Amino acid sequence: MAESNGNSETQFQIPKIKFTKLFINGEFVDSVSGNTFETIDPRNEEVIARISEGDKEDVDLAVKAAREAFDNGPWPRLSPSERRRIMLKFADLIVENAEEIAALDAMDAGKLFAPVKNMDIPAAAEVIRYYAGAADKIHGTTLKMSRELQGYTLLEPIGVVGHIIPWNFPTQMFIMKVGPALAAGCTMIVKPAEQTPLSALYYAQLAKQAGVPDGVINVVTGFGSTAGAALCSHMDVDKISFTGSTEVGRLVMQAAALSNLKPVSLELGGKSPFIVFDDVDVDKIAPLALVGILYNKGEICVAGSRLFIQEGIYDKFVKKLEEMAKTWVVGDPFDPNSHQGPQVDKKQYERVLSYIEHGKREGAKLLTGGNALDRKGYFIEPTIFIDVEDDMTIAKEEIFGPVLAVMKFKTVEEVIKRANCTNYGLAAGVMTNDLNIANTVSRSIRAGVIWINCYFAFDPDCPYGGYKCSGFERDLGMEGLHKYLQVKSVATPIYNSPWL
Numbered sequence: 001m002a003e004s005n006g007n008s009e010t011q012f013q014i015p016k017i018k019f020t021k022l023f024i025n026g027e028f029v030d031s032v033s034g035n036t037f038e039t040i041d042p043r044n045e046e047v048i049a050r051i052s053e054g055d056k057e058d059v060d061l062a063v064k065a066a067r068e069a070f071d072n073g074p075w076p077r078l079s080p081s082e083r084r085r086i087m088l089k090f091a092d093l094i095v096e097n098a099e100e101i102a103a104l105d106a107m108d109a110g111k112l113f114a115p116v117k118n119m120d121i122p123a124a125a126e127v128i129r130y131y132a133g134a135a136d137k138i139h140g141t142t143l144k145m146s147r148e149l150q151g152y153t154l155l156e157p158i159g160v161v162g163h164i165i166p167w168n169f170p171t172q173m174f175i176m177k178v179g180p181a182l183a184a185g186c187t188m189i190v191k192p193a194e195q196t197p198l199s200a201l202y203y204a205q206l207a208k209q210a211g212v213p214d215g216v217i218n219v220v221t222g223f224g225s226t227a228g229a230a231l232c233s234h235m236d237v238d239k240i241s242f243t244g245s246t247e248v249g250r251l252v253m254q255a256a257a258l259s260n261l262k263p264v265s266l267e268l269g270g271k272s273p274f275i276v277f278d279d280v281d282v283d284k285i286a287p288l289a290l291v292g293i294l295y296n297k298g299e300i301c302v303a304g305s306r307l308f309i310q311e312g313i314y315d316k317f318v319k320k321l322e323e324m325a326k327t328w329v330v331g332d333p334f335d336p337n338s339h340q341g342p343q344v345d346k347k348q349y350e351r352v353l354s355y356i357e358h359g360k361r362e363g364a365k366l367l368t369g370g371n372a373l374d375r376k377g378y379f380i381e382p383t384i385f386i387d388v389e390d391d392m393t394i395a396k397e398e399i400f401g402p403v404l405a406v407m408k409f410k411t412v413e414e415v416i417k418r419a420n421c422t423n424y425g426l427a428a429g430v431m432t433n434d435l436n437i438a439n440t441v442s443r444s445i446r447a448g449v450i451w452i453n454c455y456f457a458f459d460p461d462c463p464y465g466g467y468k469c470s471g472f473e474r475d476l477g478m479e480g481l482h483k484y485l486q487v488k489s490v491a492t493p494i495y496n497s498p499w500l
């Protein structure tokens with residue numbers, strides 16, 4: 001591993017933080033209590049800004065605004081083409097402001113500034129455009145009734161949506177949830193993670209600038225156990241769309257069940273297998289495997305955190321991983337030379353380091369890394385364990401950091417069984433040139449996303465979500481739109497029709 005000492009401030013002018021208050025009914029407002037909390041820069045552990053701390057009373061106000069906007073406001077009643085026009089304007093504004101937003105995500109979450117600015121934010125704008133294009137193609141079906149009835153279905157917006165989002169992809173999470181809900185004609189309250197509130201507030205005012213009416217998008221910054229919980233148990237919220245830990249996913253379902261039985265969608269944790277067969281080109285696939293775990297410092301729920309390598313190429317592949325990890329640069333996310341920034345906060349940093357200690361204690365062999373960087377900030381070395389056993393903690397639990405568990409396998413049947421031996425089922429990578437193996441493995445793995453000879457192949461049209469304890473329902477694609485719609489069946493008697 002190499003360390004970057006680049007000084008970000010000389011390369012980029014850090015923007016002034018413009019928005020720190022709750023966004024309710026189209027206005028930035030203080031929380032009812034007047035309380036605030038600190039958002040911390042993981043590069044240096046310094047306070048970036050104080051943010052309004054929303055609680056139950058603020059959630060009530062935000063839900064009231066969203067309810068009014070849904071029940072009586074223009075958004076659900078606008079012609080779909082007008083909704084599309086406003087969403088396209090929103091997408092354009094996102095791209096125009098990419099540099100400033102990227103800086104917010106880099107400071108708040110420790111994400112790499114240049115890729116966020118040049119790729120993630122333009123890709124997020126594309127997600128808005130994708131759903132803008134869908135806004136006027138939402139329709140039900142004509143039913144073939146079995147007696148003298150004329151029947152059809154309508155797809156109607158589900159109503160007021162609560163989006164609870166995590167800190168690892170503040171931009172994409174906001175856009176993946178808000179985009180389809182807007183296209184469906186819903187109104188909403190977003191509760192960003194306490195670690196990363198800045199870009200959500202920025203997006204809310206861009207949406208207003210684009211013409212999204214007041215009350216349609218509300219942002220309540222604050223804590224999960226207060227603001228998040230209040231949203232989940234609110235009687236006037238019609239749907240919760242949650243991304244985060246499996247543990248909190250259970251609480252979200254409980255709160256929904258105990259309040260108004262609102263439907264929930266959950267996108268939760270993972271422990272995804274990245275499976276490499278003997279026939280691959282090691283020089284091509286080893287870099288993919290490394291990025292599969294180190295991208296976004298391992299803070300991605302689909303990280304390829306269990307690397308299964310077939311025995312014939314195991315030694316060569318491991319050697320290649322070791323060489324590449326040595327040139328992997330950890331450092332300031334504003335430095336264009338950095339490949340990896342700091343973990344998002346102290347809690348995650350300590351959690352990842354404690355998993356590394358587990359790995360060492362349980363007898364896995366450390367190939368690279370294994371330590372924090374000796375500097376301020378939450379930086380951790382890219383850490384690769386080899387000779388990992390399936391029942392070790394580092395092979396079973398989601399670490400959400402730059403820590404890879406490498407395992408050897410012999411046969412297709414064996415690796416399918418071992419890959420499936422997890423409570424999670426989010427994603428899997430299958431690397432082989434043999435079409436039969438690719439087909440067998442991709443159909444046998446119980447996961448919501450399978451990437452064959454690629455990894456992190458996200459696309460606006462490609463649904464994304466999990467099996468088993470990784471959750472249910474999907475973000476992105478048309479499935480990601482339909483979760484914000486509900487089906488109404490309409491039937492009427494039909495007389496004197498020549499056919500049924």
Ligand SMILES: NC(=O)C1=CN([C@@H]2O[C@H](COP(=O)(O)OP(=O)(O)OC[C@H]3O[C@@H](n4cnc5c(N)ncnc54)[C@H](OP(=O)(O)O)[C@@H]3O)[C@@H](O)[C@H]2O)C=CC1
Pocket residue numbers: 164165166167168191192193194195222223224225227228229232243244245246248249251252267268269300301348351398399400
């Ligand atoms: N699937 C994914 O993409 C993610 C998975 N994770 C996994 O979860 C682990 C822990 O991360 P953590 O940040 O604690 O994840 P959480 O599940 O706690 O956080 C996700 C979101 O849920 C909110 N939240 C927390 N408690 C409640 C509650 N009772 N009711 C409603 N909302 C709530 C959080 O609020 P707040 O943070 O503001 O308190 C945040 O906005 C990670 O190490 C990782 O393994 C984490 C993030 C994303």
Ligand SMILES: CCCCCC/C=C/C(=O)O
Pocket residue numbers: 123127168169172267299300301302458459460
């Ligand atoms: C079209 C871009 C989608 C990016 C999705 C990133 C998801 C991350 C996660 O769930 O952890």
